[in-house]
Amino acid sequence: MNTLYIVLFFIFGTIFGSFFGVVGSRIPNNESIVTPSSHCNKCSHKLKWYELIPIFSYIIQGGKCSKCGSSIPILYPITELISGLLFAVSYFCFGFSTKLFIALLVASLLVIVIITDVTYLIIPDEVTLTFSILVILVKLISLDFRGTFYSILSGILLFSLMYCIMILGNKLFKKETLGGADIKLMFFVGLVVFPSLGIFTIFLSSCLALPVSLYLLLKDKNSIIPYGPFILMALFLVYCFN
Numbered sequence: 001m002n003t004l005y006i007v008l009f010f011i012f013g014t015i016f017g018s019f020f021g022v023v024g025s026r027i028p029n030n031e032s033i034v035t036p037s038s039h040c041n042k043c044s045h046k047l048k049w050y051e052l053i054p055i056f057s058y059i060i061q062g063g064k065c066s067k068c069g070s071s072i073p074i075l076y077p078i079t080e081l082i083s084g085l086l087f088a089v090s091y092f093c094f095g096f097s098t099k100l101f102i103a104l105l106v107a108s109l110l111v112i113v114i115i116t117d118v119t120y121l122i123i124p125d126e127v128t129l130t131f132s133i134l135v136i137l138v139k140l141i142s143l144d145f146r147g148t149f150y151s152i153l154s155g156i157l158l159f160s161l162m163y164c165i166m167i168l169g170n171k172l173f174k175k176e177t178l179g180g181a182d183i184k185l186m187f188f189v190g191l192v193v194f195p196s197l198g199i200f201t202i203f204l205s206s207c208l209a210l211p212v213s214l215y216l217l218l219k220d221k222n223s224i225i226p227y228g229p230f231i232l233m234a235l236f237l238v239y240c241f242n
Contacts, residue, residue, distance in 0.1 A: 009091040021076045090240065205233070
């Protein structure tokens with residue numbers, strides 16, 4: 001039965017991942033996530049139901065629009081796959097529990113941020129705020145009032161810590177070292193884990209980002225590193241496996 005649920009969570013994760021692709025590509029452009037329906041960004045061809053099947057539709061269509069032949073960004077099927085895997089891992093770690101819902105929120109935000117930060121180098125404030133509110137609501141619904149209060153304090157503390165790190169980094173390197181959105185993201189991190197694990201999350205995210213950063217900087221020393229996905233990737237690992 002557990003295997004069946006893991007498979008179901010993977011499938012639901014890919015479906016949600018497809019929706020997160022819409023969210024991540026439209027919000028930075030101030031577009032509605034409801035209308036118009038999914039379409040080709042080049043020719044505006046309205047996608048049929050079978051063109052919306054996560055992952056498989058990309059493979060069947062050869063990564064191209066069925067009408068105009070323009071390339072579909074490979075980031076979309078990749079994030080659908082990542083979303084499916086994250087949902088499956090969340091259930092595997094927590095089963096049906098309050099922690100499962102928190103893990104799914106972290107996974108969902110991670111997928112959206114991968115798209116927004118990699119593609120547009122931004123993390124929309126409304127996305128971070130929405131998921132922060134959802135985490136608080138989940139904790140309140142579970143009647144963990146004291147835990148919710150401490151989580152908010154933890155968020156404020158980690159936000160403040162990251163802000164100080166940014167100020168120090170800017171002075172040392174004489175340039176912007178962290179984006180404001182990354183700092184705001186630390187408030188979300190603090191809602192999910194307490195400060196000790198939050199600090200470890202910062203350390204782990206730096207380790208995860210290091211090889212990618214070195215690769216990009218070797219190619220172009222002026223490269224801008226999208227750090228948000230690494231923060232949330234580290235948070236997911238810390239939350240699920242600590």
